[in-house]
Amino acid sequence: MNLQNLTEEAAKYGVTVTSVQLDQFKILLDELLSANALFNLTAVRNPEEIIEKHFLDSLTVAQAIPAGTKSCIDIGTGAGFPGLPLKIIFPEIEMVLVDASAKKISFIDHCIQKLGLQNIEAIHTRAEELAHNPKYREHFDCVFGRAVAELSILAEYTLPFIKIGGRLIAQKSENNEGVESATNALQILGGKFEKTIPVALPTSLPRQLLIIEKVAATPSEYPRRTGVPTKRPL
Numbered sequence: 076m077n078l079q080n081l082t083e084e085a086a087k088y089g090v091t092v093t094s095v096q097l098d099q100f101k102i103l104l105d106e107l108l109s110a111n112a113l114f115n116l117t118a119v120r121n122p123e124e125i126i127e128k129h130f131l132d133s134l135t136v137a138q139a140i141p142a143g144t145k146s147c148i149d150i151g152t153g154a155g156f157p158g159l160p161l162k163i164i165f166p167e168i169e170m171v172l173v174d175a176s177a178k179k180i181s182f183i184d185h186c187i188q189k190l191g192l193q194n195i196e197a198i199h200t201r202a203e204e205l206a207h208n209p210k211y212r213e214h215f216d217c218v219f220g221r222a223v224a225e226l227s228i229l230a231e232y233t234l235p236f237i238k239i240g241g242r243l244i245a246q247k248s249e250n251n252e253g254v255e256s257a258t259n260a261l262q263i264l265g266g267k268f269e270k271t272i273p274v275a276l277p278t279s280l281p282r283q284l285l286i287i288e289k290v291a292a293t294p295s296e297y298p299r300r301t302g303v304p305t306k307r308p309l
């Protein structure tokens with residue numbers, strides 16, 4: 076898949092990529108390729124794979140973002156996925172990208188400059204810490220998480236950031252652990268499983284979006300301190 080196909084493929088998920096946005100994806104591709112040549116940023120290294128597995132896969136999330144969404148946060152964004160491609164497509168949405176790796180956040184800061192993006196913030200921290208900051212807690216309409224942790228752990232990292240009525244959009248492979256394994260976590264954290272949206276990519280294995288609605292406030296003791304969610308999943 077090349078960048079020209081991105082427009083066509085994204086259209087299948089209802090996403091329009093303008094020529095200005097396509098130029099931004101070209102800049103992002105070049106930045107990823109040169110950063111990967113210098114230091115190990117992502118496992119996906121060739122241009123075709125980056126376009127499908129990072130860019131297009133990120134854009135599949137757009138179909139689950141409700142109209143009127145004002146603010147989104149991407150937890151464990153890595154080199155900026157899915158948050159950075161979604162910010163390119165929805166420049167009007169306030170976007171916060173969070174990762175525990177300083178190297179990845181400084182790469183994203185560099186890309187934000189190169190792409191000329193506004194109303195976007197990349198923060199080097201752990202979800203367990205930021206979620207207790209009142210500026211970010213229960214502030215967002217949507218939260219994303221791709222390839223961060225199993226659902227019960229991801230729910231503890233992400234649900235505290237969402238307003239009641241907002242949603243978690245979790246990107247998973249099709250053969251991931253079922254939603255059932257996170258029933259207890261969702262109950263405790265104020266989440267309710269809504270639906271699964273299957274996602275087909277041109278050459279990758281089938282994927283899915285898990286949509287979790289925030290139906291009640293998250294008790295203030297969650298997330299537990301750094302490391303506890305992974306050590307003792309709810």
Ligand code: SAH
Pocket residue numbers: 150151152153154155156157173174175176179200201202203220221222223232
């Ligand atoms: N979402 C990206 C990166 C996935 S790798 C993608 O799909 O390409 C998982 C990332 O989550 C890593 O960069 C790691 O640093 C980050 N991460 C894991 N646990 C975290 C936590 N508790 N808080 C913040 N970042 C975390």
